[in-house]
Amino acid sequence: MSSVLLSLPEIFAAYKNWVSQNPQVVSDCETSAKWISYFIAGKINNSHVFTELVYCLSNLLVFFNDRIITNLRQLEVPGSGDTLKSWLTVVEYCEVLFELSAQKIWGNVGKWLVIIGVQVFKCLSRLILVYNYKESIIQTPPIPLLERGKLGKPNTNISSIRDVALAQMDSVAFTLKGSGRVIRRVEASPPVHTRTWKPLQMQEACDNEQTLEQALAGRQLIAETIYIVKPVAHLTSMVCFGSNSWKPWIVSLLLDLTSLQLYASCKGTKINSLTPKQKLQLSKRRVMLLMYLLRSPFYDKYSKDKVHALLMSLSRNVPFARLICKPLAQYLPFWQSNYFYMWST
Incomplete structure (x- = not known):
């Protein structure tokens, strides 16, 4: 032993x-x-x-x-x-x-x-x-x-921290093959009034990459705070109005829409510009709004019968779909009651 x-x-x-x-x-x-x-x-x-x-x-x-x-x-x-x-x-x-x-x-x-x-x-x-x-x-x-x-x-x-820095540099600059001169990419350029017009060095490129992922500020910070406190606000409204009330559902939806709208209002400002990584995450949040169709009480009143009918139709008319659709239809009520909460996102 x-x-x-x-x-x-x-x-x-x-x-x-x-x-x-x-x-x-x-x-x-x-x-x-x-x-x-x-x-x-x-x-x-x-x-x-x-x-x-x-x-x-x-x-x-x-x-x-x-x-x-x-x-x-x-x-x-x-x-x-x-x-x-x-x-x-x-x-x-x-x-x-x-x-x-x-x-x-x-x-x-x-x-x-x-x-x-x-x-x-x-x-x-x-x-x-x-x-x-x-x-x-x-x-x-x-x-x-x-x-x-x-x-x-x-x-x-990538096998070292220096290689990580070099990889980050590739996202904001490229090197000319003939002269070896480092050229900043157009999308990574800072605002005109802050440019120095000096050659880009590796450390500066890394700093630029960090700037692109800078901390949230202004409306972005407010928008992210609203998104973070949304689950607790939804739970609080459930305590006040009950789990079967429409008010918690509406409160959560309004907070989501307000957060996304505040982020959208920052698109035209250079100070609060969004990085590709941030834009991708916001796109996922917009897609997740579709989950409100499967959340109670909307699901119980409008979506439940339609989703069940769709699964049964696919099971009858699509070859081999019965192997997936029928068990899914049987287990969907449990998944809906345990995974489609407002506070899961």
Whole structure:
């Protein structure tokens, strides 16, 4: 037994090396584990907790392996808020499991206490990231999935902090092949009144890249704050008006629209200009507005019958669609009651 324990660090080191060397193989294994949760949904004594446990563990496995690849290959420059972002990411992956477990053990009272505790923690953590660590637009989850398809072999990939700086420089400048002169890209140029017209150096390029991801200010800061406090505002309105009232649904929708409108009003200003990364995140938030069609009470009154009829129609008329659509129609009420909350985004 002692020999096995002594070899555990070596086993873990070998595992980390294997994950770093074979990201695509690891992705295939993770995908298989995630699909298991879909296939067993509602089939093991109707145990939704067990299904969610498998799904949660598969997400945590992906996140854990992403961190291994990122750290060993040094793909990111360490930041001061990384620890908080990691904990926040783990909580977001596990929050539905926490809720289902609390409901099974302590009933509805325990369920709502866990929901309130989780959402208050997420709200405070995001505010700390924005105001204290000067984070830009908060992603969901805060640490996104690693794009492993773009990773090459370890010996041909970024392997040092200096290489990271060089990679960042490529996004704001390019080098002439003949003279080796560094030329700033047009989209990365600062406003005319702040230009120095001096040759671009590597450090300046890196500083420029950091400027593009500068901390939020003005209307952007207000917009992000509104988006962050939206889940708590929605829960508060549910306490005041009840879970079946339209008012919490309307409050959440108005806060989302107000946040997006404030960001949109910054497009014409150079000081509050958005980076491509920020624009992509805002595009995702606009798409997520469609989720309001599947959220109660709108879903209960308008969408439920139409979605069920669509799934049944596909099941009858499209070859092999029955294998997917029929189980989906049977399990959709559970998913709708546990995943389509206002506070999940």
